[in-house]
Amino acid sequence: MANDIASADTGLGSWPWRRARITPDRIALIDDDRSLTYRQLADNTERLASAFRVAGLDRGARVAYLGPNDIAAFESLFAAGLGGHVFVPLNTRLSAREIDFMLEDCSADVLIVAPSHHDVVEQLTVRPSTILTLGPGDDVPGAREFRNFMAQGGLGDGFAPVGLDDPCLVLYTSGTTGLPKGAVLTHGNLTFNTVNQLAHLDVLSSDRALGIAPMFHVTGLNQVTLPTLFKGGSVRPVGKFDAGTVLKSIEEHAVNCFSAVPTILQMLCEHPSWQSTDISTVRYVIYGGSPVIERVAKAWLDRGVQLLQGYGMTEAAAGIYLSIADGAADHPVSVGFPHFYTDVGIAKDNSVHPVTSDDRGELLVRGPNVFSGYLNRSEATDSSFDGDWFRTGDVIATDHAGWTSVVDRVKDIIISGGENIYPAEVEAVLTDYPGVVSAAVVGVNDDKWGEVGTAFVVTDGRAIDKHDIAEYLAGQIARYKIPKSFHVVEDIPRSATGKILRTELRTIAADQVPH
Incomplete structure (x- = not known):
């Protein structure tokens, strides 16, 4: 029955079921301790969604997650999507005071926490009604163990379908100025970001991807990881980055792709094991945030890896531009071309103009991947849009061949x-x-x-x-x-x-x- 119900879904909640019907015995998620096939991921997702319902969660309830990248984070994401709830991954680097703010701001009903952050939970003044621990939780008063909680859920009960306009995810911006804002991403935002990735990249059903970027960041969730799962490949979440460990993992598990920031790429190619590590299976790496240093880019290119710089933001779920394999090496500071289902323009003379060569201006973007607004921040939402165009605050320049570079922030x-x-x-x-x-x-x-x-x-x-x-x-x-x-x-x-x-x-x- 779950498969029949899922066939009516149009958003993220249906993904494990659809893939489980196509390739049920392929490995979806794997780490050093266990692995899940697509069939097992679908079952776990349904059991957890059912357990949320037994616990009294209504549609739209917020399920917060505080911990490193883990298989449980994906299970929680998909279960929240299936039940019509909203997943809220929290920045693991924040203090208890900052976490308190986010839990209160999003009105979290559930908090799933890893053992590495039990001490943070003890300091919280905002405590959701349900706290689940990814391991023994005796040191967290009132908490329940995640797996035991999931086991209380059933299979085959069915769930009301979610639609493309239903909220799926709240991701808090970095908050470099003022209080962080929660960007509300819909099922449609995530779905079309994935479709954009598939149109831009040759993502394969046989791909083995590393989930290096943290899942509280839009890149960690939506770039490489979800497109790989959509195609039926395998994702290996990386809980804590260590250059030597990641290089070893690339070689031992024949990794094909991952996303990262330039600093990560630099740390990897400057590690003592770099030259002796076999990275021949890596086809491409997507990176963003800033251009990679030339010597770092050369180190990867010399090893036969395609370095594809992308440009995006939380509010666009995340992709807006991405380089293409043909020409990326010759345009090292370019973010490439707009994604397929994304419109771009330049703000100039109090209006929106098409992006043309030899012109600079603030980038505006619209499309089905662009978010619906900030949680509880209507004024901030309104000021971020010019009609249906989202103001990125970034200045772009495009050459005669269409290759685009992000030259700076308007405010910078x-x-x-x-x-x-x-x-x-x-x-x-x-x-x-x-x-x-x-x-x-x-x-x-x-x-x-x-x-x-x-x-x-x-x-x-x-x-x-x-x-x-x-x-x-x-x-x-x-x-x-x-x-x-x-x-x-x-x-x-x-x-x-x-x-x-x-x-x-x-x-x-x-x-x-x-x-």
């Missing part, structure tokens, strides 16, 4: 003496200087020019002469773009998704860096 542009300075452009040149590992440029107030740039650089340990860097930049970019001061630091602060925390750097620059 430095206006110095009336000239626009795009920090990302300066940073890309800085990282080519010998000894510079990474760089970030922010604007600070200046009495003469209004704003000037200040650069933060991380080195590989060698001494860096700041005057030599400035002279090097003078041969690469216009004089007005050269930062007026340089600050050598041990690390550049980044969000969980790898984005530079420029607000934090601006504070440091204003307080400590002479200019």
Whole structure:
């Protein structure tokens, strides 16, 4: 009966059942301790959804998850979708106070928590009515064990179908400025993001994918992982990133694909085991957040791996642009071309214009993958749209062949003496200087020019002469773009998704860096 009911579903809740009917005995999810076939995933999903119903959850109830990437996270996602509930993966790097805010903001009915975060739960003041632990939970008062809870559910009872417009997922933005906002993604948003991926990439039913990016981030859930499961491949969640362990896993399990931020790619190719590890099975890697450093890209390309830079955001579930295999190596800083079911435009002269070559402007996007709005934030939702176009806040530039680059954030542009300075452009040149590992440029107030740039650089340990860097930049970019001061630091602060925390750097620059 579950299969018949599922055939009427149009969203995420139906995926395990449809795949279980096509390839029931293929491995869907696997880790070092266990594996699930598609048939087993479908059964577990239905039992958990049934257990949620027995516990009194109504349609629209929020199921929060706090823990590392795990098979249980996928079971919870699909069960929430099947029951018409909303899955809310929480950032594992946040404090109890920040988790409290999100649990209250989304009105969580269930909290599923891994043993690694039991101490956080003990500090919470907001406690959902049902708390489930992924292991012994004696140290969490009132909690129930996840597997025992699931076992109380049945099979064959049937569920009302979900539709494309029904909410499926709430993902909280990084909150680099102000309080984080919960982006509400529908079943249709996730479904069309997956279709976009399949139209852009040759995802195979035989693919073995690593789930490296955290599942509280839209990339961890929707890029590579869900498209691979949609096609009937296998996904191996990575609970904690360790470069040596991941390289070993790639070789031992003949991994074909994964998604990551540039920092992860750099850590992998700089690991001592890099050269001795067989990565010949890896066909492609999708990365985003910022362009990869040239030497890192070369290290992967020299090993025969396609590096495909993508551009997206939580509000677009996530994909908007993605490189293509033909030409990606020749366009290392490009995010490629728009996804199939995604419209893009440029905001200019108080209207939306088509994206043309040799033109820069704020990117606007619309399509069935674009979210329905922010949870409990109608004002923020309204201000983020221009009609049915979502304002990304990112500035793009497109060449004559259609290859597009994200040149900066609208709010990050430095206006110095009336000239626009795009920090990302300066940073890309800085990282080519010998000894510079990474760089970030922010604007600070200046009495003469209004704003000037200040650069933060991380080195590989060698001494860096700041005057030599400035002279090097003078041969690469216009004089007005050269930062007026340089600050050598041990690390550049980044969000969980790898984005530079420029607000934090601006504070440091204003307080400590002479200019």
